[in-house]
Amino acid sequence: MSFVKFIKEMKQSFMLHPIAAHFSNGLIPVAVLYLLLTLFDGSPFFEHTVIHLLLVSLLAIPFSFYSGIRDWKTKYKGAKAPVFQKKIRLSILLLVAGILATAIRFAVPDVMQQGGPLAWAYVAMLLVMLPTVVLLGHHGGKLSAGQRTERFR
DSSP states (O other): OOOOHHHHHHHHHHHHHHHHHHHHHHHHHHHHHHHHHHHHHHHHHHHHHHHHHHHHHHHHHHEEEEEEEEEEHHHSOOOOHHHHHHHHHHHHHHHHHHHHHHHHHHHHHHHHOOOOOHHHHHHHHHHHHHHHHHHHHHHHHHHHHHHHHHHHH
16 A cells, blocks of 8 residues: 555545544543552552653543544534433533643642642542543543444344
8 A cells, every 4th residue: 555545535534533533542541540559559659650651641631532522513414312411511620620730749749758638639639530531531432332333234
């Protein structure tokens, strides 16, 4: 396959939303895993990994949100189905929790070593993000599976 043909094919089949969504959906569980390692071990190295994963995820969320809204308006003609409303609300929750966790971490860089209510707020925000990405993926999977089953009937 020639390079030009490859680029044309990629341009025709490229889907930003699944890529951006899977990116943050994959990193957030890993961030929570490293947070748990921090809680058990107390190592600041694990917690440094948490903030790095959180930042990369936080950068991907707007791309996922924008591309999801774009796909909803083009593929589904902006249908007011409950699944879309849930995904929009969950996306906003994910972004807010990510921003709050990041703000706490930057305001108090050693928040996990200090402990106290702010550390638990930081932990809570990350723990809110985990089921949020699971639910976003679940609802996205329902939409994707629905498209596949309709196509083959």
